[in-house]
Amino acid sequence: MAEETLVLFKNIRNPKYDKSLSAYKKSGGFKSLKKVFGMKPDEVVQEVKESGIRGRGGAGFPTGLKWSFMAKGTGKPSYLVANADESEPGTCKDRELMLKDPHMFLEGLMIGCYAIGCHHGYVYVRGEYFPSIKSLNEAVDELYADGLLGLDPMGSGFNLDITIHTGAGAYICGEESALLDSLEGKRGHPRVKPPFPAVSGFNGCPTSVNNVETLACMPFILGDNGVEDFKNFGPQNNSGTHLVSLSGHVNRPGVYELRMDVNMKDIIYEFGGGIRNGKKLKGVIPGGSSSPVMTADEVDVLYNFDDLAKKGTMMGSSAMMVFDEDTDVVKLLHRITRFYAHESCGQCTPCREGTHWSRQIIRDFLNGNGSEEKLLRLNRVGGNMMGTTLCALGDAAAMPIQSFVKKFPEEFRKYYATV
Amino acid sequence: MFSKDIQTQVDKLLSHYPIRQNALIPILHLAQNENEGWLTEAWMQHVADICEVPLTHVEGVVTFYTMFRLKPPGKYHLQVCTCVPCCLVGGTELLEHTEKKLGIHAGHTTDDGIFSIEEMECIGACSFAPAVIVNEDYHEQVTPESMDKMIDELRK
Ligand code: FES
Numbered sequence: 377m378a379e380e381t382l383v384l385f386k387n388i389r390n391p392k393y394d395k396s397l398s399a400y401k402k403s404g405g406f407k408s409l410k411k412v413f414g415m416k417p418d419e420v421v422q423e424v425k426e427s428g429i430r431g432r433g434g435a436g437f438p439t440g441l442k443w444s445f446m447a448k449g450t451g452k453p454s455y456l457v458a459n460a461d462e463s464e465p466g467t468c469k470d471r472e473l474m475l476k477d478p479h480m481f482l483e484g485l486m487i488g489c490y491a492i493g494c495h496h497g498y499v500y501v502r503g504e505y506f507p508s509i510k511s512l513n514e515a516v517d518e519l520y521a522d523g524l525l526g527l528d529p530m531g532s533g534f535n536l537d538i539t540i541h542t543g544a545g546a547y548i549c550g551e552e553s554a555l556l557d558s559l560e561g562k563r564g565h566p567r568v569k570p571p572f573p574a575v576s577g578f579n580g581c582p583t584s585v586n587n588v589e590t591l592a593c594m595p596f597i598l599g600d601n602g603v604e605d606f607k608n609f610g611p612q613n614n615s616g617t618h619l620v621s622l623s624g625h626v627n628r629p630g631v632y633e634l635r636m637d638v639n640m641k642d643i644i645y646e647f648g649g650g651i652r653n654g655k656k657l658k659g660v661i662p663g664g665s666s667s668p669v670m671t672a673d674e675v676d677v678l679y680n681f682d683d684l685a686k687k688g689t690m691m692g693s694s695a696m697m698v699f700d701e702d703t704d705v706v707k708l709l710h711r712i713t714r715f716y717a718h719e720s721c722g723q724c725t726p727c728r729e730g731t732h733w734s735r736q737i738i739r740d741f742l743n744g745n746g747s748e749e750k751l752l753r754l755n756r757v758g759g760n761m762m763g764t765t766l767c768a769l770g771d772a773a774a775m776p777i778q779s780f781v782k783k784f785p786e787e788f789r790k791y792y793a794t795v
Numbered sequence: 796m797f798s799k800d801i802q803t804q805v806d807k808l809l810s811h812y813p814i815r816q817n818a819l820i821p822i823l824h825l826a827q828n829e830n831e832g833w834l835t836e837a838w839m840q841h842v843a844d845i846c847e848v849p850l851t852h853v854e855g856v857v858t859f860y861t862m863f864r865l866k867p868p869g870k871y872h873l874q875v876c877t878c879v880p881c882c883l884v885g886g887t888e889l890l891e892h893t894e895k896k897l898g899i900h901a902g903h904t905t906d907d908g909i910f911s912i913e914e915m916e917c918i919g920a921c922s923f924a925p926a927v928i929v930n931e932d933y934h935e936q937v938t939p940e941s942m943d944k945m946i947d948e949l950r951k
Contacts, residue, residue, distance in 0.1 A: 462919050463919065464917070465880065465916070465921065467917075471920070507931075537811075539812075541820075542820065543860075544820050544860035544862040545860050545863075559817065561818065561846065562852075562856065621921055621922050623921040623922045624880055624883045624884070661879070697883065703883070708879070718916060
């Protein structure tokens, strides 16, 4: 039986672990922060760069590089904002971390704050995550009571505050510039870039926005021999373990911590226990609902950033949605487009209009009014959203449409009008 | 308008941000909780004054985010997820079942004011689908039967 590799879940998988500060410290917690306080901030950034870690929120951008872009000498404060707005359909891993081991993530956030010279870090949590918000607030209170937050933690001379900030329900706020607008107390609209947040972010100050899981990796990376060990968990350029949210028609859905050299087939059949009710696999949406769909005969591939990119799709937030032979993919795509139509912020015309049109065209199909011409039109509407919007939501809506049409054309033909 | 306890929380929140406006969304949550789950113009005006922004700005924010409500929800607000992973394992049927059981559609409240239903986009519990939030609590792998049981319990 295949096994998980436990770095982020090492405490969570221990049935006796109670997530308190003392339990976290007993597990070796805050040793890395102590070590980091003895380093220069630039040295910390350098180690993170060397570990090769890529952001776990979906884009896979190298974290060390992101931190090195932070504008210096501006005379303004710098900010680190943890993106805990987890809302890409299929993704439910950050919730596990915040709920069951908040201190590991918070230590990572504190390490990040030190690395980029931020004295006040924010955690932007989606508003629906009530239990996670409570868990984080209790953890932060413990840290203040212990003196690890506030004035001069561990005698480092580095004052540090952390605030847990609640969002209010808007998928688009997972996009980093929309998130910053929201944190400022506005509607969450993606901004025109440049300037990038590293130059002008929260309240116009240099800001880095990093995913929860990315930050939770920091205590390990900055630990003893962490950089080397982290690199060894996967092929080159795909280092570390990652949390895979497995959902859909498998026998054992769940969040699994895996190396990045595990085959997708094994994730479905070994970790997931195969397809429910003895059915056959039809396909997988491999990296959150926006990633291009894969058919059953494409899943013999290592589950990591680069191997999936080679297959013309993406790992995104490591959220695998598995569906069986009985699934009506036209209905499935309709549900996906409904999501994007609902969540488009309405700023850019191609996305605002395109998400609605595509939903309507697919609804036509479901009403038995499909045609070859409409299928072409659907594909064209998708194409017109690709790369034509301020943020990635346009692409996110387009990729499923174009890939479903390409991979499952016969399924759409079943819905052609019979005159 | 805030009770004394909550006003202390508001003041604490304000101290966490460089600009008062930054605290707008968290303070709106407090206001909505104070007013039994929804916002009136008077409350929005009050929060606008606290955050030193115009009322129109607050209205713009309130109408942008799905968690802010302009009409009262039921005492128990059932938020049923029908997004992709939930939909794959029965979320849509669960919503339909709940609507039938309570005799209302999503977006509505029962006449006695006890239950309201909302159809949700992904609530981040996809590996434990179908998922439902009742007020502030997550319920996972919900079946029509367990939903019936829960509703009957809550009604007592
Ligand atoms: S789709 Fe329902 S919780 Fe994610």
